[in-house]
Amino acid sequence: MLIFIVFLQFNYKRSLDKLIKFVVNNNHPYSIVEESTFKDFIQSLEPKMKLISAGALKDKIMETEVQMKLKLKDYFQKSNVGMPSTTTDLWTSGNHLSIMVVTMVWLDAEFVLKEIIIGFREIQGEHSGSNLSKVFVNILEDMGIKKVNFEKIIQFCDYLFLFLAFGPYNR
Secondary structure, three states: OOOOOOOOOOOHHHHHHHHHHHHHHOOOOHHHHHOHHHHHHHHHHOOOOOOOOHHHHHHHHHHHHHHHHHHHHHHHHHOOOOOOEEEEEEEEOOOOOEEEEEEEEEEOOOOOEEEEEEEEEEOOOOOOHHHHHHHHHHHHHHOOOOOOOHHHHHHHHHHHHHHHHHOHHHO
């Protein structure tokens, strides 16, 4: 019986990228890198891995977000996305912040369904249709999506809010 042992060379950048993906995809706090049991776990896997601080991790994640946003803007400018569909979700975080996330769905040139979160923002002020639509429009504008009649969106959100608040289903 032959046994092959493969030695993988440690790559700090690859490990840091995987750490960022782990934190983002699993919604872990930045401070996880400062927890002693997490540090012990990482050291047991790779003694050469030097963990960065929570602040440095946050900065790296924000850098990654900016890079991904630039790639996405470039994709939208170079490809013929056509008629994307957007959806929003609102929730209150554990530390009582009101958050809006916008997801975009579209078919690419080969009719493959694509979906991506294009932005999220803290909601400041009341949750009126007008205020929510401004946050929504701000996210779209940040992505360079300008083929939209924003006034119609704001007007529609105001009407929708009134309908949901005072319509026939709320009696």
